[in-house]
Every structure is written in structure tokens, then in C-alpha cells.
Amino acid sequence: MAATVATEAMKAGAAARHEAGTGPAPYMNPYLAGVGLGLVLLATFVLMGRGLGASGAFTSVVAVAVEAAAPEHARANEFYVGYLENGFGHPFKSFLVFEVLGLIVGGFLSGALAGRNRRTVEKGPRISTRGRLGLAFLGGGLMGVGSKLARGCTSGQALSGGAVLSVGSWAFMLMVFAGAYALAYFVRRQWL
Template sequence: MHEFMHRLGGLGDVDPLQYSGPAWSPYLVGALIGVLSMLTFYFSNKPIGASTAYARIAGMIGLAVAPKHTRSLKYFEGKPPKVGWELMLVLAVVAGAFLAAWTGGELTGKFLPAMWQDRFGSDSYLLRTLVTLAGGVLMAFGARMAGGCTSGHGISGTLQLAIGSWVSAICFFIGGIVAAMLMYAT
């Protein structure tokens, strides 16, 4: 298994199993996500989810660029583009990621992680940008098609024992493993 993980991590010196960073405990983070989910259900009676925030951002941009067309879209009839709790959640996730990286000593200021550089070279900025954008577009498309994102299905849906969410979460892991193998395996 160690050899497989080393190969998955790249061809050279970077071994993901020998990570030396003082990352936050996954047990603590998992417990905090569980508490956040319980509080969200208790206070708002809504599950945690992020993909709606991106649809709302697109709607707000649409209102600024093409208001007549945006108002005519069926999706925005019942869900008008506005700053809601979902957008605040996404902003809090970004702020929390920064805080975690800063307090965990992982704030490197580098655009290309060591595993990426080891596999694709230290001058692959354009490739990294294109892969990141393509991955984001595919994730957003998949989230809209699946009726939820990794947080909506993977956290809230699985906590509610929703079969569709469990299937989605399993598919997230399978997709991540396949993508990592395609990108990093020899």
C-alpha cells in the first residue's frame, strides 16, 4: 500500500504519507463540522451546502450584465439572486481555510504544490490554472446535476442517511481516486 501511495504522489521525492506539516487533526475538524451541521439544522432548518451560492453569484453577475434575461430564467423565479447564508458559508469556508493554513504553518504562498511540481515541472503555471478551472467547472456542473455538492451530499445528506447522498459521496471518492491516479500514477 505504501508503494502505491508513493506512486500516486508522483515520480520523485515527494511522498504524501511523509507529510511533515502540522495540519489540524482530522478528528477535531470532523467533530467541528458535525457540530456546525447540527447548529445549522437547529437554527435554520436547512442543510449545509455550497453549490447554491455559486448559482446565486452567477445570478447576481447576470443581473448586472443582462438583467432582463436573468429575470426570465426559471431557476431564479423561486430563488432570486441575493446574498444569502449559502454565500456567507462559502466566504467563511475560504476564511477558515486561510486561518487553518496560517495557524497550521501551511501558508506557503506557492501556487504550485511540491507534488505538482514533482510530476509536471516547476514552470507549469498555465497547466495548473487550466486544470483548476476545468475541475471547478466540472464540479459545479456535477453538483447542479446531482442536486447538491460535496458539502450538501457528503455532510448534510449522509448525516440524514439519504441514500442518494451516500451514493454521491461514494462517487466523489471514486472520482477523486481516479483523477489522482490519472494525474500522478506512472
């Protein structure tokens, strides 16, 4: 049913823009989008007493995969065990796994309505597609390690922990910006 709704939304969005003779819709005003995002986060606090997240869902996937491949190895590691016993009944029956499934649907729906869903690789003009994909993998890897060291990523720590004024979350957030600005010059050919 969700797929039908999504397809219809995409058609409607595309048709509206075809009539208007325009390309993808412009992005929402950043302050308006920020208020929307903040209200979603606030709703999560009020409903659940916890915030949003993202990296945790992928940790559940990794833990389940490791257990499937080497059950004894996974069970001997406290880190994997933490995620294997995270849900109720099954490790995938967890808040973050279901939230990330929603994240996929919400992102797709918004992109469809705006005519922004397109198979492409995001990069600047001065780097090859292969180079860009290599750096995407490397950056993802750095973030995988970093988010586990910090016990969360931009969603769980910076956004959710920041809104409840956690000391560690604010220290984390400052370091994220510091790290990205520090390296920006060296990878400018990828983006500019």
C-alpha cells in the same frame, strides 16, 4: 476589526513558530478535525434546521452577474430565477452566501494560526504551473456542472445530506469517490 484580529493571529502564530524554529504546524488529527466539523454541522442543524453548503453561494454570484449583464435573459430562465429569489430582499442575503464569507475567514484564521498561509500553487513536481492552473479551471468547470446536476456539492449533499441519511446524497457520495478513483491514474502526473 476582523482583519485586525486575523493579522494579529497570523503574527502570533508566526512568532511562536519562529521561536520554536519550526515550519508550518502539523495538521490536526483527522478524527479530531472530523469531530470538530461534525459539531459545526450539528450546530447548524440545531440552529437552522438545515445543513452546510458551498456551491449554492457561487450560483447566487453567477445568477446576479447574469442578471446584471442581461436582465431579461436571466428572468426568462427558471434556474437563475430560483437563485435570484433565494434571499430576502437581495439574492446575496442568503444563508449560503454568508456562510461562505465565514468559510473564507475561518480558513484564513486557521491557516494564519498554523503558519500555513502562503502564496503558492498546489501541484506535484512533474507538471508546469500553467498546466496545473489549466486543470484547476477544467476541474472547477466539471464540478460546476456536476454540483448543479446533483443539487449540491460535497458540503451540501455528501456531508449534510449524508448526515440526515438522504438516499440521493449517499448515492451521490459513492459516485464522487468512484469518479475520482476512476480518473486518478490518468492525471497522476499532476499530483505525484
